[in-house]
Amino acid sequence: MKTITELLAAVPELADAEPVTRVVVPARLEYSYSPGAAQTRFLRALTRRRLVAERCPVCTRVYIPPRGVCPTCGQATTDRLELPPTGTITTFCIVNIAARGLDVEVPYCYAYVLLDGAHVGLHARIGGLPHDRVHVGQRVRVVWNEQAAPEHPEGEPPAPSLAAISHFTPTGEPDADPETYRRWM
Template identity: 30%
Template sequence: MYPAYLEDADPAILRQPVLYADINYDVGETNGRFFAALRDHGKITATHCAACARTYVPPRLSCPECFAELHDWVDVSDTGTLVSYTIVREPGMLQPVARPYVLGLIRLDGADTALAHYLGEIDPAAVKPGMRVRAVLAEERVGNILDIRYFKPVGDSA
């Protein structure tokens, strides 16, 4: 049902600074397992629908295709394909990267859905849909989506 390292994973509490206060909140069982696997093992995990044979990253509680509850977990690759992107030039609240930056939708190998995240180690003008990318993990992981620092080009995309 779960990979062995997820069986006894503790729930994750997301600590997110907002303006002048820290907000702590329970991310729930599904996101908690996702963030714990990322933090503790450097693994990107997904929920899988046995009925539809679809794999969801980020993980979901239920399948949007057939409405089945999702209990099966799988590891997906840290490499994938850039599906779409935007270049952000305007300031936003608490963005951890300098502008301009690229925010992309990445379909990881083994997944049927795309994950939104930053692209790094690339000139924004060189980004193109279909390019191959790989996750670069934070050295010190704390249990949130920024445990993936960004995705960088790989192979012929670099």
């Protein structure tokens, strides 16, 4: 089998050319997402500053956002409940790259927040404190975006979106006992 250099040498116009070893090409993906009935209820509830979850009737796990079907048991999750806007950080990372469309100063913290009463966490930005003061076990609460206000004087509610949650911020409570979230890390 010939090398790239040998192949280039066989073409007179390319004989002295250096092989291309890397190409940087901007890419963009656009897609449409259809959330389904369970996630539509969840997204619409966010516009009213509510965190709607569903519980599996067999294994009793609570999913937020709801999936409509328990991924463990395969049973329909018809038991709906509202969770409080508080939870525990189970893991996190410090992000050092600016994200397009996110008006947040770099570096910032992104975490997996296990809401109280849930068995699956939400990914969310942590704010209200320096990123180097975020830690596992920290108790946090939702900070809602102003666009997700429950009263809409114009009569038009905001479009359902995860953007209804601006970020999570510390509650000031003592850290959670690791036994309460270790299983869900």
